[in-house]
Amino acid sequence: MPLVAAAVCPHPPLLVPELAGAAAPELDELRAAADAAVARLLAAEPEALLLVGGGPASRRFHAADSGSLRRYGLDRTVRLWKVSCSGAEVLPLSLTIGAWLLNRSGTELPRLARSVAVDATPAEAVELGAALLADLDHRCALLVLGDGSACRGVRAPGYDDPRAEAYDEGVAAALAGADVDALRGLDPVLSAELGAAGRAAWQVLAGAVGAAGGHWRGELSHHRAPYGVAYFVANWERS
Secondary structure, eight states: EEEEEEEOOOGGGEEEEHHHHHGHHHHHHHHHHHHHHHHHHHHHSSEEEEEEESSSEEEEEOTEEEEEOGTTTOOOOESOOOOOOOOOOOOHHHHHHHHHHHHHTTTTOOEEEEEEEETOOOOHHHHHHHTTTOOOOEEEEEEEEEEOOSSSSTTTTOOOOHHHHHHHHHHHHHTTTTHHHHTTTHHHHHHHHHTTTTTTHHHHHHHHHHHOOOOOOEEEEEEEOEEEOOEEEEEEEEO
């Protein structure tokens, strides 16, 4: 089953304008970049979409499952895809925001979702990436959700860490260059110390693209650290 394209987006709850309230304009640029990345993903003409993001454990979700933004201050349920059958409110934040982005795009393509444990080893994450496409028989596009370090400045959630900027620059370079080896090599201990929630999900991407084979090109369209957290938006396509 061919993997035709991939996109990387962050998953801050404040990406949802109704939740951000008066602060919503502060993330307009990020929101526009994420919308453009999803549009570019859809332009690759996939037949199905697969979302991957970090969560408490590695598991698969059903098309009718949903996530909630209630704990972040907005009483809203976000459905992964189908609304005509029963599902459970079980999506982690990463996949909830990913589903929100896809719903916002208006696409009606079928979609599935997988979480990867945020503390999965690099080998486990890469193995998951290599295996997750095996049970699908459609042209598939991958939407990967993950945030960078949360230690960019004294107001950051993890306070200031002088290692954070170099870490984020390394991730940015890997995403811009479709460098699967660099993503595989991200240190899980350092990533955890810096609060980089996307590390395992990015390594799933590396595993999937490595298993798909062929030559890939990357483009990084957004790299900022508002509120002390690094956010990346990128697209990977076959070259």
